[in-house]
Amino acid sequence: MDIAILLFDQVTALDAVGPYEVLGRLPGARLTFVGERRGEVRTDLGSLALTVDATLEEVPRPDVIVVPGGIGQQRHMTDGPVHRWLRAADATSTVTTAVCTGSLILAAAGLLRGRRATSHWVRREDLAAHGAVPVAERVVTDGKYVTAAGVSAGIDMALTLVDRLAGRGAAEAIQCGIEYDPMPPFDAGSPDKVDPATVARLLTLKDLVF
């Protein structure tokens, strides 16, 4: 099983690394970080670089496609090498997935027309402009298309994928292995759980941060 996680400049690191930490432990799977060019991409916060190990051409037919989001998503909303690779790879993939604003890239490439999908809460409604049906859930499955909410939701999505691809036992072993027994100190993980001023401030950062 070939798993490809797309990278690009100004990707959000956890969008990609959450699914990596789960899917990279799937027995028998080969996981590759792909991008337009080999070498470093700088993530959106600026203080971390991740490495693209293979070009898009080198991994043309992955079984699992993962598209993360981040500010850099905005440069992949028109037709180009990333869209062409996504459409060609999607033709033979088992599952095509996205985390956070990565779903906007999938949608702009034409892959989510009429499909239920989600994204980071700040950008979720933007999916409709590309023919997808926005859904306010953490992980949304519509056929072989699986999308996750913002940033950290990729961990939950990836465990769902392991269950689908290798069964519940594998998913539970990986979850226990990465000790994913979350206990956030606050209950502030979605906009309906924090004060309106916080939400308003995050919305002003929309184009800078997500």
Next chain:
Amino acid sequence: MDIAILLFDQVTALDAVGPYEVLGRLPGARLTFVGERRGEVRTDLGSLALTVDATLEEVPRPDVIVVPGGIGQQRHMTDGPVHRWLRAADATSTVTTAVCTGSLILAAAGLLRGRRATSHWVRREDLAAHGAVPVAERVVTDGKYVTAAGVSAGIDMALTLVDRLAGRGAAEAIQCGIEYDPMPPFDAGSPDKVDPATVARLLTLKDLVF
């Protein structure tokens, strides 16, 4: 505020990237990935490389120290450049922290003697050999020393740190920004929640995976 996250070959990516995604959003903070040499380090699963942007010498007095774990931890259990940097940096740090088996490095450097601390559940009791007091909690605070359980626990720890360093409002804004409203598909995040065969299998992987 200077935040330094240590990297080394065979680090577990999420141990470092979880805290990065939270602490990197702290207003006014400068976050740097440090290591013995600049350039790429390959993470433990082999399929991802992260970049060290500064040598240990270049960031001698960070306010916040984060030590991740991973298989590579085992090469940093004896005195050497990493231990010397940790001891010197700890002399002036505001908080000194570790995720997963990173706490074993801190302990081996002599910084957790008599301190309550935690680690990945597979390795937690090993802390006692280095004079620390193992505690089975997700995030353990003892004075300025804060340690987290395995891999994904670094996200919870980092939110705790933001609360401590910048207040609850900042922590909640960041939590909402990264949409950390976890909903794992299974309740399998700790060894008491999965079947004993899964635990036994994970324990046989102890030296390979954590």
